[in-house]
Each structure stands twice: as C-alpha cells, then as structure tokens.
Amino acid sequence: MKLVLILLLSLCLLLVSASSGDRSPAFQSCLLKCDYRTCKSLSSTWSPSLALRLTRWTCTDDCKYTCMHEITSRALSSRNGEEVQQYYGKWPFWRLGGAQEPASVVFSLANLYMHLRGIRAVRRSVPEDHPLKTVYLWWGWVNVNAWIWSAVFHTRDLPWTEKMDYFSAAVAIMYGLYSTVVRFTHIYPPPPSSLTLSSRQPSSHWKKNLYRLWSTLCTLIIVAHITYLTSLPRFDYAYNITFNLVLGLSHNFLWLIFSLPASITSLFALKRYPHAPISYRPTFASKAAWFVVLTTLATTLELFDFAPWWRIIDAHSLWHAATVPIVGMWYDFLVQDSRDEGWRYGGWRDELKD
Template identity: 55%
Template structure:
C-alpha cells in the first residue's frame, strides 16, 4: 500500500501546485528547504555561476523547479511558472540564454545602425544628433535586457525596465521633433548664398521639458512605490509606443490625406516614395509586439514567446535605420542644415 499512498500524496501536492504559482506550492517549498539543508554547507559553484551571482538558495530553486518540471513532462502535465517566469535551462550562468542572445543581436544591429548614421548623414543635418543619441540609448537598453535575462534580480529588473522606457520615450521624443520640425536649422539666402542661424522654436523647449518630467516621474514612481507596479509600467510603455507608431503612420498616409507637412520646405502634399516604409516598420513592429500576448511554455525549456519577440525585433532595427536614413537624405532637407 505504500506506493498507492505515495501517488495519492503526490497527486495532492500537484493539485496544490497547479492551484497556484509553482513557487508557492508546498512541494516546491519543501524541495528547496531540503536542498538548502543538505547542500548549502558545501556549495561551491563554478566560476561562471559565481560571476553571475548564483547563491546556494538560487541554485536550489533552479534544481527543484526543473525536478518538478521533469515530473510534469513525464506525466503529461502542464508546466508551471515560478516567480512569474517559465522554467528555462540555464547556460553559462544565464537564466534565459535565448533572450540574452537575441538581446545582444538587437544591440549589434543598433551598433551597426549608429555607424550607418555616422557615415551617411552629414554633420550639419539637424536630425543627426538625435539619431545618434537614440542609438546609444537603445544600445544601453539592450545591454540591460541581456543582463536582466542573465540574472533576474530587483536591480537588474529595474535597470532593464527603466532603460527600455527611456528608449521608447526617446523614440517618441525625436519623432515629434522630426515630424513637427522642432529642430534647429540654418537657412541660406538663395541670392547671396549667405546663411543665418535660426534658433530652436519655443515648442522644442516645452517638449523637451515635458518628456524629461514624464520620464523622471515615471522612474520615481516605480522606484519609490512599495511594490513595483507592473501594470502601470506596461501601460506607460504601450501609450508611448502607440503614440510613436500613430505619428509615423500619419507620415505614411497618402498625399491627399496628409495631416502635416513632412518637410518644412515642401508643400503638405509632398509625399516621398519611401513613405510606405514607415508604415511597414510600424506594422511589423506591432506584429512583433503581439508575440508578448501569446505566452506559452518554452519549447525544450529554451525558446518562449518573449525570446521570440526579441528575435523578431532585431531585423526591424535595420528597417527603421534604413527608413530614417532615406528620410534624412530626402531633397526636403536641402535648405535645412544646422
């Protein structure tokens, strides 16, 4: 009778586990407690695990998570999440190696894009400084994304989220400057050839102050709140991202439906031939983001929807840089140089 009783006990434990998150199950908690009591006195992790700050407790949680997940797979039961994440096989100390690799891929494309902007755009182009700054901010965001997916801690989580929010905010910031012509320019007299500087419009300073205030308030709220407000953080990013996308979709509208002048020196009806590229970039970016909505257990405990999202955004970086460079080289900029 011992085996049937053991199965009944195990079934009860699994029922409890599936009634709540995996890390809240008594089975998981007992496993971790036993692991800590039997292994922590002699815990000696390899160098890469020491480098990525794996403690004995962390390792016990990882071991128990996969032990329970192994049983679930063998029994045909669904995998459970632990601490808000699916179970992943770690590699070289990284908790989510696929997301780390794909984050670094995005980083490399931004490094490439920065080089393209530096080479293709003249130094007196009014948008060059903004695109170069955007590339640096994006590189920083993907660095912290890779760090966060290597080791999920409260500090790396905040650095990842805050860096991502800054990248989204700055994308909207320079888009408004570009589309509503808030950049500084130097106008040339067609007769004399002389040029005169034109200061940045007052709205530039208002927009800069507003973006700075919103971002500082965003970081302050999430940093000072008793608990990290994940729902608010998601809504904040979505609102900024959707606003950015709507602006570039407006840029891509047919000439007969133009809502604003795409170039300050061109009529409202002027629509460059590559305008559809903006719509393509927006649509594909939105489609890639939808991967976040289709959460599913990781394939082979390696690839999940979130990592696929990071993979999908990598080629879109190239698409955005290509579009921005085509736009920067348009004839509409000929009389607009800093």
C-alpha cells in the same frame, strides 16, 4: 520604440502573474530539503562555479533552480500528461553560464548589435549638416543602453536589474516620441557652429524656444516617472504599463500619419520636409507603416505564451528574435528619409510623389 514597449509590457505581465509551480507542495518540499542539506548543513559542499559567482547566484537560488528542473523533468516524462509549471513568474529554462534565460539574452544582444550597426550607418550616410543627425545618434545610443539592460535582466532577474531594464526601456520609448515630434514639427537642436548648414535655414527664435521647451518637458516627465516608481514600497506595474502605452501608441500614430497619402496628411497640416510642399510624399513613406505593422505582428508572439521548447526557446525570446531584422529596416528608413531632397534648403526639385 514599440519594440521596447512590448518588452516592458510582457515582462510586467509575467512578473505579476501567479505561479503555481513555486507554490506546489512538491517544490516547497524539495526546496526545504535542498536548502538544509546543501546550504545550511555543516557538511555542505556547495561550491559555485565562477560563472555563478559572477552572476550572483546564491546557494538558495541554486536549490530553486535544481528543484524546478527536477519537477519539470518528472512532468515531461510523466505518462499522465502533467503540465509544465511556471516558477516565480517564469518558465523553467536551462541556464547557460549563469544566465537564466540564455535565448532572450542572445537575442537582446542581437538587437543591441543591430543598433550599433544602425549608429554606424547614420554616422556614415546621414549628411553632417542634417538637423537630425545628432538626434538619431542619441536615439541609437539610448536603445543600445536599453538592450544592454534587457540582456542583463534576462541573465539575472534581480530587483535592481528589473528596475534598470524597465527604466531604460521607458527612457528609450520617451526618446522615440521626443525625436519623432522634433522630426515632424521641424524644431531642431542648435547646430554646431562649424557646419555650413546647407540643408536648413536659420531657425527662428520661437522654434529654438519650442525645442528647448519640448526637451525640458520630456526630461521632466521621464524623471518624474522614474522618481514616482522608485519612491513606492511596491513597483506599480499597472501605472508603468499605462505610461509606456501612451508614449508608444503616440509614437506609432505619428508615423502612421507620415505614411498616409498626401491628401490625408494635409488634413493634419503635416509637412513632411521643411523645404518641400505640404503635398510632397516620397515613395518610401509607406515603409513607416510597414514598420508599425511588422512590430505589431512580432508582438503577437507574446500572445502564444507556451512552455519553452527544449527549455530554451519561449514566445518572449522568439519576439526578441523577430525584432532583430526590424531594427535594421528602421535604420535603413531613417537614412533614406534623411537623404531626401526635401531637407535641402533650396535643393528640392518640384516633384510630387504620391
């Protein structure tokens, strides 16, 4: 979940930062001339390709793109060491098939693919009667949706694609925390009546009510979050960052506790598995900590904000690329965790693993 959180933060910071390129006299002069000659002149011959029409490029948008790259090319060829500038909060990228940031689009789709693979692994390898199988499948689809909108947003940065990207990311972060709390507190959704439930005892009435309460609370929080942001005249980036930070850090904190030695987790009264002693810690528990560490390291790529190499690859797209293998690693962990003996009612062998 932290993956989608940092995506959200970086996009927000880029958008709210000032851009010297689009305010420069050279750019404004180029834009005025291009807009008049290409878009407003009676002799205009602007005819967008099918890709540009499908991605909703206007004539003025195309002029902005053309002027941006003309000025960038002059800066790169200058012997005076002129710096490449940002325009409208973004670095100048070569577009591909109408996509504004093709590398980020490709890596977003790669993350989407890894989630689809993970969903297939959960379906195939997690036991049918496991209490969290449905939760994990929904978690996968929520993230698939988030990465779809990430790809759409990087294809075309428009007000509605921006909001869909942000809101989908927020839902994914919220669902990550929701599923983690369900996992750690052992309050599970009601099972299908067709299952034999060999992996769990009948849920107590208070746990069922607690599950419904937690589900309702998370739903109300995310609905209120989206409603608040859509009701404002201007998008509240600072609030949006704070909201997702709180959720994401809470999620990571819980999984860090999970990975700690049993002597420490017992202080938090954390029972990792419903049918194993509180002191039981599987050998693979440390993988949860590695996930948090690796996502944090991948996030540091965002700190090295630089003009894109060959006008294609920037720090943000590299961060997207770095998360691809981490997604696969996390699904492997979830499958391994779900197959542990500690989930089986009456099937746990008296072995302590620390």
